[in-house]
Amino acid sequence: MNSILILALILFGLTSFYFGKSRIKKVTTNGAFEPKALPHFYGYYQALWCALPALVIISIWTVFEPLILKNVIENKIQIASLNELSKDELNLIYSQIVSFAQGNFSGQITKGIESGAITYKNLLSISQGAKIILFFCAIIAASLFAYNQINKNVHAREGVEKALTVILFLSSVAAILTTIGIIFSLLFETIQFFSKINPLDFFFGLGWSPQKAFISDPTSLTPQEAKDLKEAFGAVPLFAGTAFIAFIAMCVAVPIGLYSGIYLAEYATTKQRKWGKPIIEILAGVPTVVYGFFAALTVGPFFRVIGDSIGLEVSSESALAAGLVMGVMIIPFVSSLSDDVINAVPQSLREGSYAMGATKSETIKKVVFPAALPGIVGSILLAVSRAVGETMIVVMAAGLAANLTINPLEATTTITTQIVMILVGDQEFTSAKTQSAFALGLTLFVLTLILNFIALRIVKKYREKYD
Amino acid sequence: MTREQRLKKRYAAEKRFRFLGIGAIAISIFFVCLLLFKVFSTGSTAFIKTTIMTEVDFNKELLELGDVKKPTLKQIKEAEFYDVTYKAATGLFPYKNDEEEKGVKTLLSGNYEIEIKNYLLNNPELLGQKVTIELTASDDLDQLHKGNFPRDIPEDRRRLNNFQLNVYDNLVEQGKIGTAFGNYFFFHGDSRDPEIAGVAGAVIGSFFSIIICLMIAFPIALMAAVYLEEFAPKNTFTDIIEININNLAAVPSIVFGLLGLGMLLSVFGLPRSTSLVGGITLSLMTLPTIIIACRASLKAVPPSIREGALAIGASKVQTVCHHVVPLAMPGTLSGTIIGLAQALGESAPLLLIGMVAFVVDVPSVPTDPSTSLPVQIYLWSESAERGFVEKTSATIMLLIGFLVIMNSLAVWARQKFERKW
Numbered sequence: 001m002n003s004i005l006i007l008a009l010i011l012f013g014l015t016s017f018y019f020g021k022s023r024i025k026k027v028t029t030n031g032a033f034e035p036k037a038l039p040h041f042y043g044y045y046q047a048l049w050c051a052l053p054a055l056v057i058i059s060i061w062t063v064f065e066p067l068i069l070k071n072v073i074e075n076k077i078q079i080a081s082l083n084e085l086s087k088d089e090l091n092l093i094y095s096q097i098v099s100f101a102q103g104n105f106s107g108q109i110t111k112g113i114e115s116g117a118i119t120y121k122n123l124l125s126i127s128q129g130a131k132i133i134l135f136f137c138a139i140i141a142a143s144l145f146a147y148n149q150i151n152k153n154v155h156a157r158e159g160v161e162k163a164l165t166v167i168l169f170l171s172s173v174a175a176i177l178t179t180i181g182i183i184f185s186l187l188f189e190t191i192q193f194f195s196k197i198n199p200l201d202f203f204f205g206l207g208w209s210p211q212k213a214f215i216s217d218p219t220s221l222t223p224q225e226a227k228d229l230k231e232a233f234g235a236v237p238l239f240a241g242t243a244f245i246a247f248i249a250m251c252v253a254v255p256i257g258l259y260s261g262i263y264l265a266e267y268a269t270t271k272q273r274k275w276g277k278p279i280i281e282i283l284a285g286v287p288t289v290v291y292g293f294f295a296a297l298t299v300g301p302f303f304r305v306i307g308d309s310i311g312l313e314v315s316s317e318s319a320l321a322a323g324l325v326m327g328v329m330i331i332p333f334v335s336s337l338s339d340d341v342i343n344a345v346p347q348s349l350r351e352g353s354y355a356m357g358a359t360k361s362e363t364i365k366k367v368v369f370p371a372a373l374p375g376i377v378g379s380i381l382l383a384v385s386r387a388v389g390e391t392m393i394v395v396m397a398a399g400l401a402a403n404l405t406i407n408p409l410e411a412t413t414t415i416t417t418q419i420v421m422i423l424v425g426d427q428e429f430t431s432a433k434t435q436s437a438f439a440l441g442l443t444l445f446v447l448t449l450i451l452n453f454i455a456l457r458i459v460k461k462y463r464e465k466y467d
Numbered sequence: 468m469t470r471e472q473r474l475k476k477r478y479a480a481e482k483r484f485r486f487l488g489i490g491a492i493a494i495s496i497f498f499v500c501l502l503l504f505k506v507f508s509t510g511s512t513a514f515i516k517t518t519i520m521t522e523v524d525f526n527k528e529l530l531e532l533g534d535v536k537k538p539t540l541k542q543i544k545e546a547e548f549y550d551v552t553y554k555a556a557t558g559l560f561p562y563k564n565d566e567e568e569k570g571v572k573t574l575l576s577g578n579y580e581i582e583i584k585n586y587l588l589n590n591p592e593l594l595g596q597k598v599t600i601e602l603t604a605s606d607d608l609d610q611l612h613k614g615n616f617p618r619d620i621p622e623d624r625r626r627l628n629n630f631q632l633n634v635y636d637n638l639v640e641q642g643k644i645g646t647a648f649g650n651y652f653f654f655h656g657d658s659r660d661p662e663i664a665g666v667a668g669a670v671i672g673s674f675f676s677i678i679i680c681l682m683i684a685f686p687i688a689l690m691a692a693v694y695l696e697e698f699a700p701k702n703t704f705t706d707i708i709e710i711n712i713n714n715l716a717a718v719p720s721i722v723f724g725l726l727g728l729g730m731l732l733s734v735f736g737l738p739r740s741t742s743l744v745g746g747i748t749l750s751l752m753t754l755p756t757i758i759i760a761c762r763a764s765l766k767a768v769p770p771s772i773r774e775g776a777l778a779i780g781a782s783k784v785q786t787v788c789h790h791v792v793p794l795a796m797p798g799t800l801s802g803t804i805i806g807l808a809q810a811l812g813e814s815a816p817l818l819l820i821g822m823v824a825f826v827v828d829v830p831s832v833p834t835d836p837s838t839s840l841p842v843q844i845y846l847w848s849e850s851a852e853r854g855f856v857e858k859t860s861a862t863i864m865l866l867i868g869f870l871v872i873m874n875s876l877a878v879w880a881r882q883k884f885e886r887k888w
Contacts, residue, residue, distance in 0.1 A: 175758065259490070287811075361484035
């Protein structure tokens with residue numbers, strides 16, 4: 001339906017472009033007045049007036065029609081039913097009615113569903129009819145208005161440019177809408193989660209086993225269930241596992257990345273730089289799922305074999321394997337960011353140091369590095385936030401069960417792994433288990449936001465100092 | 468310590484430091500090579516498949532077409548192929564009991580009946596004749612032939628029993644085992660059997676997602692960048708937008724998956740597991756990256772261009788549309804391609820919006836359930852069969868191939884059209 005309307009709109013828009021363009025020529029050939037803008041601006045003017053109001057109507061309908069229909073039908077169900085229905089039951093009946101009305105319902109058809117479907121279809125046809133009528137009214141009214149304006153020789157370019165600026169502004173707001181969408185969708189579920197689980201139990205609890213949290217009746221918990229629920233969602237093992245794996249990753253990435261960054265910035269010849277930098281950047285371009293595959297099938301078993309040969313018990317999903325591979329993935333981040341930061345250190349500082357008789361390495365260690373330190377710390381913080389949010393490597397190579405340990409040879413789990421584990425497959429939105437994934441997601445979002453914010457502040461402040 | 472000794476020590480430290488730098492770079496390069504070598508060495512064999520030359524008797528009686536004089540294609544299509552395929556499969560090697568019969572039959576792929584049928588449909592003139600056809604071998608035989616299965620481990624830990632090994636050796640001696648181009652890998656959807664599983668569904672799913680991502684992200688990102696660079700007034704709201712974009716670029720990708728799940732699927736009710744939702748989610752994820760790239764290339768256009776256009780009477784919008792944006796196009800395009808390459812390799816958000824479903828059919832529209840290339844890699848890497856390891860690596864090769872093409876395109880676009888001011 002919408003696609004046909006939009007197609008029609010494009011057609012109308014195109015014709016009104018040519019109409020507006022020829023109209024202004026006709027108006028002005030009478031010699032009454034000079035046009036105030038080039039002819040094609042009148043074309044755009046006519047086309048914009050034709051298309052924009054109708055487009056607004058279509059989008060309003062697309063967003064609100066389902067919501068209003070749902071509300072009306074659910075009210076009717078509530079009135080028709082004998083006993084009070086919960087929100088989930090209403091949802092279920094509504095979706096049954098909709099799928100029956102669309103003709104792809106497989107299940108027991110009751111009288112209620114049938115009559116509901118008839119009401120639904122009636123309402124839908126009323127709303128669709130109203131949409132089409134409004135759509136054409138809007139097109140005709142707006143086109144007539146624009147036609148009149150053109151006859152009056154309005155300043156078309158200003159109008160068109162204003163509309164264009166508004167459209168540009170709206171697209172830059174899209175980024176803010178994305179953020180609002182993220183916060184809204186995370187916060188909504190998280191608040192519901194915290195209405196069931198005490199936030200203190202979540203942030204400070206030591207046991208994570210969401211599969212235990214089975215509630216038969218949410219209104220009255222048995223003592224055993226309440227105790228299970230209290231102990232099922234302690235996220236400390238996940239925070240610890242995430243921090244631990246990120247720490248291992250940084251142990252790999254920081255020295256290697258920093259030394260290669262320093263070498264590329266200070267020692268490498270132009271030719272070495274030309275070849276070395278892109279090769280290291282390859283590591284950043286490889287999809288994370290490939291690293292996950294590498295960690296799970298090569299590095300994990302490799303550590304296991306080595307561990308077996310020297311008599312150590314190594315889990316095949318060890319934190320060490322996941323952390324090491326994650327570290328390799330992060331090397332290019334640290335290296336290119338620190339390369340940039342070191343390059344930004346003014347040459348005069350180095351020359352001053354050389355003039356005092358220092359060798360190159362002494363200059364780097366005692367002058368360049370301290371000067372670049374804030375920027376390097378910033379880039380390391382960015383890399384940490386990257387490691388904390390990394391998903392595929394840990395999903396494929398780290399463990400699934402929560403395990404509070406500091407032994408790198410054992411399996412641990414992370415925030416991202418648990419989000420994926422909980423949300424892949426079937427999920428019901430009302431269960432505490434599903435909602436816990438959103439609470440974890442919000443924690444992750446806030447955590448990375450803080451890290452990024454600090455890192456960007458440090459980098460920016462430092463840049464200003466030398467510019 | 469004398470002056471010479473001190474100097475010597477300092478030079479040694481210098482040398483050590485330099486060596487550490489070279490070492491760090493060498494380690495990075497080593498990891499690149501190891502990764503690529505591992506993937507290529509395990510994956511390259513997936514592009515060919517093992518076949519068994521099988522004698523098939525297209526007997527009219529067996530096909531229950533005995534009383535039809537000149538059967539049409541439709542009649543052949545509806546004929547009873549069970550006897551023909553059964554005879555062909557069991558005719559590979561003489562067997563003694565039911566277990567051995569099963570052993571012989573399972574040397575062929577799960578799809579051999581369809582292969583035989585299609586062969587006859589393509590060559591209807593062979594009806595009533597005995598022919599030798601190349602049929603796809605089962606995954607186990609395929610892996611054995613490629614040398615990925617050790618033969619000297621105890622029988623109960625092997626996928627093929629002693630009898631099947633014997634049959635295999637016999638077939639090799641008769642020269643009936645051959646290799647052919649792995650058509651299933653390229654042209655089929657997913658399957659539980661590694662030998663007939665393919666990436667076509669994933670490739671098409673990825674293609675749809677990327678196209679949708681391009682159609683949404685590129686215009687919005689370009690317009691947002693133009694607004695922020697050329698039109699935005701200096702006020703708090705503009706600052707908020709800028710900070711917001713920078714922070715959004717560093718949000719973990721899985722959070723966008725949660726956004727897709729919480730907003731697109733449950734609030735807007737878009738269809739689950741489809742490349743439509745995947746594309747929208749990926750476009751939200753790449754939007755900040757592309758905006759930043761577009762802004763950088765708009766910034767690179769020198770102010771003299773703008774001033775020249777304004778001086779001869781162009782309006783602000785005309786200046787931007789006619790001069791600034793066209794000149795910035797190479798940069799914006801290459802930034803967009805790099806953003807899309809990132810989206811192509813991304814899998815975490817797609818897991819959450821249900822693109823991990825087991826999809827056999829190749830999707831034909833973006834609203835069909837589908838997977839994408841990286842998700843297919845994830846799915847196969849979780850499978851136990853040895854044949855999927857090879858397929859996973861081959862899929863990685865394909866994915867890396869696409870990424871290399873896209874990135875070279877970006878570099879080429881920049882170098883070819885970029886102007887130095």
